[in-house]
Amino acid sequence: MSEGGLLAWKRQEIDVRRGPAGEYVNVHKPLPNPPRGMHWVLNEKTKEWSLEKKPEVVVAEVVDEDSKEQPPAFIEHEVTKTDTFAGICLRYKITPTELRQANGGFSGTNLFLAPQPLRIPNTKGQCQMAKAVPVGTQTRSQKMNRLMSGCRGISSSEAKCYLELNDWNLEEAIVNAKEDGF
Known part of the structure; x- marks a missing residue:
């Protein structure tokens, strides 16, 4: 007897009780444009897309040394998914030690273990929070x-x-x- 499907345990049956394996009709269509002030975010665990508010864009500007106003001692920075520890240090021109000390001495480079919002030391008086003007x-x-x-x-x-x-x-x-x- 040749190898074949005569025996019950060698036969393959298609289970039609659960419906089709999936419909791929809309796979080629891109996501619609999100509403103003929102953006699409992919949940890696469930592979589902959802809308989230865009983080506010904050621009640092140079303060005149002759200015009579004292610059703030700290700048608050909301950590986003795209931020990195080194990137924040480069952006605000501070050392990793200064950043850790200003935030209670958290260890490592994982920003999600750091306090929120992140406090950026402004010891040199170089940066001041300003809203981005459209x-x-x-x-x-x-x-x-x-x-x-x-x-x-x-x-x-x-x-x-x-x-x-x-x-x-x-x-x-x-x-x-x-x-x-x-």
């Missing part, structure tokens, strides 16, 4: 020029890439370029 309508070349002037050492092709990755949102492109050390 700029009027600009052409793509104007946005590229503003990005290149705001981030020294960035080339035009890199500026275009940052803007395209951020859907031509200048403020987000500047934040991402600064995170990468420009």
